[in-house]
Amino acid sequence: MAEAEDFKVIGTRPIRPDGVDKVTGRAQFGADLNLPGMIYGRVLRSPHAHARIKSVDVSGALAMPGVYAAVSGADFPGAQSAEIGGEGGGDVADLAQNVMARHKVLYHGHAVAAVAASSAAQAEAALEAIKVDYEVLPPVLDLVAAMAADAPLVNEKCFTKNLPEPAEKPSNIAEVMTLARGNIEEGFEQADVIVEGEYRIPMAHQGYIEPHACTATVNEAGQATVWCCTQGHFGFRTMTANILDMSVADLKFIASEIGGGFGGKTVVYLEPVAVLLSKLARRPIKMVMSREEVFRASGPAAGSLARVKVGAKKDGTITAASAWLAYEAGAFAGAPMGAGAMCIFAPYNLENFKIEGFDVLVNKPKVAAYRAPGAPQSMHAMESALDDLARELGMDPIDLRLKNAVEEGSQAAYGPKFPVIGFKECLEAAKAHPNYSKPVPEGAGRGVAAGFWFNAGMQSSAEVHINEDGTVQLIEGSPDIGGSRSSMAIMAAETLGVPYEEIRVLVGDTEASGFNNVTGGSRTTFATGMAVIQACEDIISQCKERAAKTWGIDADQVEWEDGQAVPAPGVNAELKPLSLADIAKGSARTGGPLLGRASLNARGPGAGFAVNFGDLKVDPETGKVDVLSYTAIQDAGRAIHPSYVEGQIQGGAVQGLGWALNEEYIFDEHGVLENPGFLDYRIPVASDMPMIDTQIVEVPNPTHPYGVRGVGETPIVAPLAVAANAVRDAIGKRVHDLPLSPPNLLAVIDGD
Amino acid sequence: MSKVHVSTVINGEPVEFLCAPEQTLVNVLREELDRMGTKEGCSTGDCGSCSVLMNGRLVCACLVLGVEASGAEITTIEGIATEEGLHTIQEKFLEHAALQCGICTPGYIVATKALLEKHPNPDEETIRYWLAGNLCRCTGYDKIIRAVQDVATELAHEA
Numbered sequence: 001m002a003e004a005e006d007f008k009v010i011g012t013r014p015i016r017p018d019g020v021d022k023v024t025g026r027a028q029f030g031a032d033l034n035l036p037g038m039i040y041g042r043v044l045r046s047p048h049a050h051a052r053i054k055s056v057d058v059s060g061a062l063a064m065p066g067v068y069a070a071v072s073g074a075d076f077p078g079a080q081s082a083e084i085g086g087e088g089g090g091d092v093a094d095l096a097q098n099v100m101a102r103h104k105v106l107y108h109g110h111a112v113a114a115v116a117a118s119s120a121a122q123a124e125a126a127l128e129a130i131k132v133d134y135e136v137l138p139p140v141l142d143l144v145a146a147m148a149a150d151a152p153l154v155n156e157k158c159f160t161k162n163l164p165e166p167a168e169k170p171s172n173i174a175e176v177m178t179l180a181r182g183n184i185e186e187g188f189e190q191a192d193v194i195v196e197g198e199y200r201i202p203m204a205h206q207g208y209i210e211p212h213a214c215t216a217t218v219n220e221a222g223q224a225t226v227w228c229c230t231q232g233h234f235g236f237r238t239m240t241a242n243i244l245d246m247s248v249a250d251l252k253f254i255a256s257e258i259g260g261g262f263g264g265k266t267v268v269y270l271e272p273v274a275v276l277l278s279k280l281a282r283r284p285i286k287m288v289m290s291r292e293e294v295f296r297a298s299g300p301a302a303g304s305l306a307r308v309k310v311g312a313k314k315d316g317t318i319t320a321a322s323a324w325l326a327y328e329a330g331a332f333a334g335a336p337m338g339a340g341a342m343c344i345f346a347p348y349n350l351e352n353f354k355i356e357g358f359d360v361l362v363n364k365p366k367v368a369a370y371r372a373p374g375a376p377q378s379m380h381a382m383e384s385a386l387d388d389l390a391r392e393l394g395m396d397p398i399d400l401r402l403k404n405a406v407e408e409g410s411q412a413a414y415g416p417k418f419p420v421i422g423f424k425e426c427l428e429a430a431k432a433h434p435n436y437s438k439p440v441p442e443g444a445g446r447g448v449a450a451g452f453w454f455n456a457g458m459q460s461s462a463e464v465h466i467n468e469d470g471t472v473q474l475i476e477g478s479p480d481i482g483g484s485r486s487s488m489a490i491m492a493a494e495t496l497g498v499p500y501e502e503i504r505v506l507v508g509d510t511e512a513s514g515f516n517n518v519t520g521g522s523r524t525t526f527a528t529g530m531a532v533i534q535a536c537e538d539i540i541s542q543c544k545e546r547a548a549k550t551w552g553i554d555a556d557q558v559e560w561e562d563g564q565a566v567p568a569p570g571v572n573a574e575l576k577p578l579s580l581a582d583i584a585k586g587s588a589r590t591g592g593p594l595l596g597r598a599s600l601n602a603r604g605p606g607a608g609f610a611v612n613f614g615d616l617k618v619d620p621e622t623g624k625v626d627v628l629s630y631t632a633i634q635d636a637g638r639a640i641h642p643s644y645v646e647g648q649i650q651g652g653a654v655q656g657l658g659w660a661l662n663e664e665y666i667f668d669e670h671g672v673l674e675n676p677g678f679l680d681y682r683i684p685v686a687s688d689m690p691m692i693d694t695q696i697v698e699v700p701n702p703t704h705p706y707g708v709r710g711v712g713e714t715p716i717v718a719p720l721a722v723a724a725n726a727v728r729d730a731i732g733k734r735v736h737d738l739p740l741s742p743p744n745l746l747a748v749i750d751g752d
Numbered sequence: 753m754s755k756v757h758v759s760t761v762i763n764g765e766p767v768e769f770l771c772a773p774e775q776t777l778v779n780v781l782r783e784e785l786d787r788m789g790t791k792e793g794c795s796t797g798d799c800g801s802c803s804v805l806m807n808g809r810l811v812c813a814c815l816v817l818g819v820e821a822s823g824a825e826i827t828t829i830e831g832i833a834t835e836e837g838l839h840t841i842q843e844k845f846l847e848h849a850a851l852q853c854g855i856c857t858p859g860y861i862v863a864t865k866a867l868l869e870k871h872p873n874p875d876e877e878t879i880r881y882w883l884a885g886n887l888c889r890c891t892g893y894d895k896i897i898r899a900v901q902d903v904a905t906e907l908a909h910e911a
Contacts, residue, residue, distance in 0.1 A: 015846045022854035023842040025789015025829035029855055032788040120783075121772070207889050209793040209801055210855040259791070259855025260889050291794040482852035482890060643849035647891055651852065654892030678798035678887060686893045687877075687884040 009493040010706055013643045014500045016486040018257075027257045030213030030229030035284035038215065039068055041277050042123035042287070043270075044113040044130050045297060046105035049139035049363040049671025050154070053103055053132065056113055060129035066118035067126045068281035073102035073112070075276065077245040084238060090267075092242040094332040098366050099243060099272050105134070106154060106331030107365050108672045109296030111269075116277040116285050139363040139671040143305050143328050146172040146362050154331060154361035174333035175359040179341055179414065187320025187352030191311025195388040199381040200737040201720070203303040203328060203665035206370050207655075207683045210259020211294045216274035217284035223250045224275045229258040231265045231479055232518030237510050243272040251275075254509040255479040258519075262655070263369030264299040266518050295676035300665055301370035302335040303328040306381035308344075316395050316403040320352040321345055325378050327359060330366040335359045336374030339454075342414035343717075344378035346452045347423055347609065348404040350413055363671050369520060371652065372453040372713035376659065376720050380738065383449035383721030387728060397448040397725070398431045398611070422635030422699030423450070423609040429697050430611040435631045444617040444628055445729025451610040451634075451717030455710035456521025457602030461514025462531035464492065464539050466594035470581025472496065472503045474535075477513030478528040480505075482651075482712065483644035487525045488532045490640050491706060495536035497563035498580055514599050522710025525640055526701075527602035533705050534598030546590040547578045606701030608714035610634040612653065616726035620749055623742030625661050625727060631693040632718070637701040637709030645711050650692040652715020658684040659716075660723035664739050760821040762787070763831025771818035778802040780818035781828065789829035789858050793887070800886030803859035803866075804828050810866035812885075829858035832865060840910075841865060841903050848899035852890035859886050864900050872911075873904055 021027040058070035079096035101110045113130050117123035140146045140154050151172055159167040161175040188194060214228035224246070230236045233253035241248045258265060270287040278285045289298065307324040323344050327335035341357040390397040405423050412418055430436060430448070440446045465473040474492055478484060485505040493500040506512070516528065540560045547565030548555040553575075557568045564577040587594055614630035632649045639645040662682055666674045675681045700707025720738060727745070728734050735748045755770040762785070771780045776795070781787045781804075793801035795814045802813040805827035806820075832839045841864050844850070851857040860883065867874060867882040874882070879900050880893070888896060 013849070016849070018854075019846040019851075020838065020842075022851055022857055023838065023845050023861060024833055025787075025858045027854055028788065029791065031782075031792070034783070034786060121774075208853070208855075209799055209887055209889055210791070210853070211793065257855075258853060259793075260853045262889070288792075291796065291799075483849065641849075643895070644852070647849055647852055647895060650892035650894045651890045652892075655889065677796055678794050679796065683887060683889060684893075685884040685887060686897065687880040689880075689893050691897070692892050692894045 007494060009490050009500055010638065010640055011642060013641060014486065014490070016483050017489055017505050018480065018485050029210055029257045029259050031288045032256065033215040033227045034286065035215060035217060038284040038286055039116050039118055039281060040120040040123050041114055041116045041274055041285050042120060042127055043111045043273065044127045045293070046101065046108060046110040046112050048105055048134055048136050049108045050137040051105050051134040052137060053101060053105060053112065054135055055133045057131040058113055060131060061115050061126040064126050064129060066122045067115060068283060069116040069277045070126070070130065071114050071276055071280065073100045076100050076243065079243050082242065090334045092239065095239055095267065096243040098332060099268060107363050109293065109365065111297065114273045114277060116281045140172060141362055141364070141667060141671050143303060143326055143360055143362065146360050147326065147358065154363055158333065158361060172361040173358055174329060174361055177338055177341055177357045178355065180354040181350065182352030184320045184322055184352045184354050188311045190313065190319040192314045193389060193392045194309065194311040195385050195392060196309035197381065197385055197388065197734065197736050199306045199384060201304045201377050201380060203300045203364060204659045204663045205295055205300040205681060206262040206264035208260025208262060208264055211289040211291060212265070212269050212298060213288040214271050214274050215284060215286045216271065216278045218275060218279040225252045225254065226271050226275060227254045227256055228271055229256050229265060231258065231261045231481065231520050232516070233479065233510055234477065234515050235266065235518050236268050236271055239268045240272045240275060244275060252509060252511050255507055258479050258481050261481055262371045263373055263520060266369050266520050269298055291678065292676045295681060296673050297365055299368045299370065300365060302367045302377065304377035306378055308381040308385045310385045310389055312389055312393065314393065316393055316400045318348060318350060318404050321350055322353065323355045323378065323381070325355065325357045327374065327377065328362050328364060328367065329359050330362060330364045332366045333359055333361065335367055336369065340374030340378035343375040343452055344382050345413035347406055347450050349406055349410055353413060364667065371655065371716040375453055375717045376656065379451065379717050380720035380724065383718065384724050387721070387725040388734065398427050401450055402427050418607065419604065420699060420702055421607050421609060422697050425697050425699050426609050426611040426633050426635055429633045429695055430613060433631055433633065433695060435629060435693060436613060440615055441617065441628055443730070444615045445726040446613060446615050447722040447724065447726030447729060448613040449718040449721035449725060451612065451714050453522065453608045453714040453717060455526065455605035455608050456523040457527050457605045458517040458521065458523055459601045460516050460528040460531040461599040462528060462535040462597065464535040464596040466539060466580060466584045468584055470579060470584045472498060474503060474505045474532060475508045475513055476505065476528050476532060477508050477516035478524045479519045480507055481519050482648060483641060484524045486644065487529060487640040491529050492532055492536050495533050496539065496580065497561065522608065522712040523605065526605050526704055526708045526710050529708060530602050530704060531598045531600055534600065535596040538596035538598060539594060542594055542596065543580065543583050546583050546587065549590045550578065550586060551575050604703030606637055606703060606709035608635060608709050608711060610714045610718050612718040612722045614722050614726055616723060616730060618727055618730045618745065620731070623745035623749065625740055625745070627657060627690055629690055632715060633695040633697060634711065634714055635697040635699050635709060636711045637704065638698055638707035639696045640706065640708060642696060645696055646694045648711045649694045649715045653692045653719050654684050654689055656716040656719025657723055660720045660738055661740050756819050758819055758822045760823065761825045763827060773819060775818045776814050777816040777818050777821055778813035781813060787828055787830055791855055791858055793855065800863060801856055801859045803862040803886065805862060805866060810863055829862055832861055840906050844899040844903045844906065848895045848902065850891065850895040850899035856886060856888045860896060864903065868904060868907065873908060876901070
C-alpha cells in the first residue's frame with residue numbers, strides 16, 4: 001500500500017463539491033421540492049400508548065372542502081413478514097405496521113390515519129374530523145417490568161426467539177442471545193479485584209435538525225416518483241415496494257440533500273403514506289413531519305439496562321467479565337442488543353466471559369439505528385466498570401486498557417480474529433497527548449474511555465464518465481450526509497491523477513445509479529469509495545487501450561502516470577504522452593465514450609477504535625456539569641479529507657456528551673413523551689461546549705486500496721463513559737445512570 | 753379567513769404576496785415564494801434554522817407572521833452573496849468544513865452576519881453565546897466557531 005507521503009490529493013482539505021450550494025441556500029433538502037398542483041399530507045397519531053383500534057372512520061375528513069384523500073391501516077395491503085437486511089432493515093410486516101397502525105396502536109404518536117388536502121392547515125383541520133374508536137390497554141413502559149412473565153403483552157404474537165427450547169407462550173422479550181468463552185466462575189476466582197455495577201440509559205433521539213420530509217407523485221400508470229431525505233434511497237424503495245405491494249420498477253426514489261440522520265433516516269415513515277395518498281388524490285403531495293412528530297414517532301435510540309462485572313489480577317490482567325444487557329426495542333422487535341453485546345468486550349483480550357442480551361418490547365416508539373447502534377449503551381457500562389477497576393488497582397486508566405488491549409490476531413469477544421487494528425496506537429497516542437499531562441483543573445474530574453465499532457462494508461456501485469474535455473463525472477448512489485462527495489472526488493483524483501477541481505460528483509437516484517446500501521455503518525467512504533476507485537481503474541485500463549490503439553502499439557506497453565498515458569519505459573520513447581483530455585477528445589475514433597464502472601459487496605471494513613478523555617467540572621450546589629476540555633483520538637485508517645474526519649470525531653463527541661449529560665426521553669405514566677421539542681429535549685448548544693481537540697491516528701486498513709476505515713460511528717461511543725468517569729473523579733462517587741443531569745447528580749451528591 | 757395582501761422587501765427587492773393571517777414568515781418564504789434557502793427545523797424558535805434578518809435584527813422566521821413582514825426589509829440566506837461572489841462568511845464556512853449535512857448552515861450564516869455587525873471582533877465566548885440559538889447536530893460546533901473567528905479576523909483586515 002502507498003505511504004501517506006506518496007499521495008497528491010488524499011490528506012488535503014479541498015472545498016467540498018456541493019459546498020457553494022450549501023452556503024447559499026441553493027441545496028435542496030427533503031422539504032424543498034414543490035411541484036405544480038401539489039397538495040399536502042398530514043398524519044393522525046394515536047393519543048394512547050397502547051390501545052386496540054375498534055374502528056377508524058375517515059368519512060368526515062373526506063367530506064370537508066379541499067380534502068382529496070384520506071387513508072387508514074385498512075387501505076394498505078397486508079405486508080407479509082420478510083426480513084430486509086442491513087442497517088435500517090427489519091421485518092417488513094413490522095415496518096408496515098409502524099408506518100400505519102392496524103388493529104392496535106403500540107405507542108403514543110403511532111400513525112392511525114392520514115389526509116391529503118389543498119394546504120397543510122386544511123389537512124391538519126381534516127384530521128380532527130376522523131373518528132377513531134379505541135379500547136385502551138395498559139401500557140408496558142418499564143424495561144424490567146416488561147420482562148416479567150406476567151407482564152401485559154405489547155404483541156400477543158411475540159414469542160421469544162433463540163431460547164434453548166421454543167417458547168410456549170408469548171412474551172415481551174422478543175429475542176435473547178448469549179456469547180461466552182472459557183469459564184467465568186474460574187476466571188472470577190483468579191481475580192484479585194472484582195468490580196460490578198448496574199447502569200441505566202434512557203431512550204435518546206438522533207436529533208437531526210431536518211424533520212422527515214418527502215414529495216411524492218404517482219402517474220396514471222401507477223408509477224411513483226418520491227423525493228425524500230434518506231440515508232438510503234434504494235432501501236426506501238425496497239421498503240415502500242414491500243409495504244405497498246408494488247413492483248420495485250414502479251418506484252423511483254430521488255435522494256434529496258439530507259439534513260442529518262445518524263441512523264434515524266434509514267427507515268420509511270412518510271413515504272409509503274405519501275405514495276398511497278398521491279395515487280388516490282391523483283396529485284403530487286408533500287408531507288413533512290413536525291418536530292413533535294419527529295420526537296414522538298421516529299428514531300429514537302434504545303434505552304437500556306446493563307449489569308457488568310469485571311475481575312482482574314493485581315497487575316491489571318482481566319481474568320473474567322460478565323454482562324447482562326436488556327435493550328428497549330420500542331413497539332416492535334429489533335433493538336440493537338446484538339451489536340451492543342458484540343461490542344461490549346470487543347476492545348479487550350478475555351479468556352473468560354459471558355454476555356447475555358435481551359431485546360424487549362415496550363409501548364414506546366420503535367427504535368431506529370443511532371450511530372454505532374447499541375455500542376454506546378453497553379460500552380458505557382464496561383468502560384465505567386474499567387474506570388472503577390483502575391481506581392481499585394491504583395492504575396492509570398490508559399495503562400489498564402493497554403494491559404488488556406486487543407491487537408492484530410487477537411480473538412474478538414464476538415468471534416473473529418482481528419486483522420490490523422489501531423487500538424493500542426490510539427491508547428499510546430492518548431497517553432502521549434499534551435492534554436493528558438496537563439493537570440486537572442480545580443473542581444473538575446478527568447474521565448478516560450475507549451470506543452469501538454465494527455464498521456460495515458456492503459454493496460455499492462459507481463460509474464465514472466469522462467467528458468469530452470477530459471473533465472470527470474462521477475455517479476454514485478450513497479447520499480452525502482457529511483461531505484462524502486468530497487472524499488469520493490479526492491479518491492478519484494488520486495487514482496486517475498487528475499486535479500480534484502475537474503471532478504463532479506452526482507448522487508444518482510434509483511434509476512440513475514447502480515444499487516447502493518444505506519449511508520450508514522460508517523461504510524460510505526470505505527465501500528462506495530472502493531467502488532469509485534475500481535471504476536477509475538476501469539477508466540485507466542480503457543485509456544491505456546485507447547492510447548495503444550492511437551499509437552499502434554500493444555496495451556501492455558502503455559502505462560498511466562499523472563493523469564496521462566505514457567509509453568512503458570525503454571520502448572517507444574518518441575511517443576508524446578496522451579492526457580485524459582486528449583484521449584477523451586479522440587474517443588470517437590478509438591471506441592466511443594469513456595465510461596468506467598464498478599459494483600461490489602465490500603468486505604473487511606476494518607474495525608474502528610477510539611480513545612477519548614475530558615475534564616468536566618461539577619457544581620455541587622446545582623448539579624450542573626461543564627465540559628472544560630475534551631480530546632478525541634481515533635484510528636481512521638487513512639483520512640481522505642482530514643477536516644471531515646475531524647468533523648465526524650467532533651460531532652460524535654458532542655452527541656455522546658449530550659446523551660451523557662442531558663438528553664433523555666421522559667415519559668409520563670401513560671406513556672406520553674413529555675419533552676417532544678428542542679426546548680425540553682435539550683441537545684448541546686454552542687455555549688455548552690469547548691473546542692473538541694482531535695488526533696487522527698492512521699493505521700491503514702489493508703483491505704482498502706488507500707487504507708480507509710469507517711469513521712462516522714465510533715466517535716459517539718466513548719463520550720458516555722468519559723463523562724461518567726470524569727464526574728466520578730470530580731465528586732468521588734459513581735453515578736451509574738445517565739443522563740448526568742442536575743437532578744440525577746444531586747440525588748447522588750446529596751444521597752448520603 | 754381571507755388572505756392578506758402584504759408588500760415587503762426581500763433581499764433588496766420589492767415583493768408582494770398573499771398569505772393567511774396565521775401563516776408564519778418561514779412558511780410564506782418557502783411555500784408561497786419558493787425561497788427554500790430558509791430551513792424549518794422545529795417551528796418553535798428553538799433551532800435557528802430559519803434565521804433571517806428583519807430590519808437588520810436576527811429573528812426566527814417561524815416566530816414571525818407573514819403579515820408582520822409588511823413594510824419591513826427581510827434578508828434571507830439567498831441575499832448574503834453579492835455580485836462579487838460569496839460573502840466572506842460563506843467562504844470561511846467552506847474552508848473550515850464548518851458544515852456536514854448543511855441543513856443548519858443557512859441559519860448560521862445569517863446569524864453570523866448579525867453577530868459580526870454587532871460585535872466585529874468577538875471573543876470565543878461571545879460567538880458561542882450568540883450562536884447558542886442555532887442548533888447544529890453534526891459538527892460539535894468546533895469548526896463553526898473557528899470559521900466565525902476567521903471571518904472576524906479577515907473582515908478586520910479588509911476594514
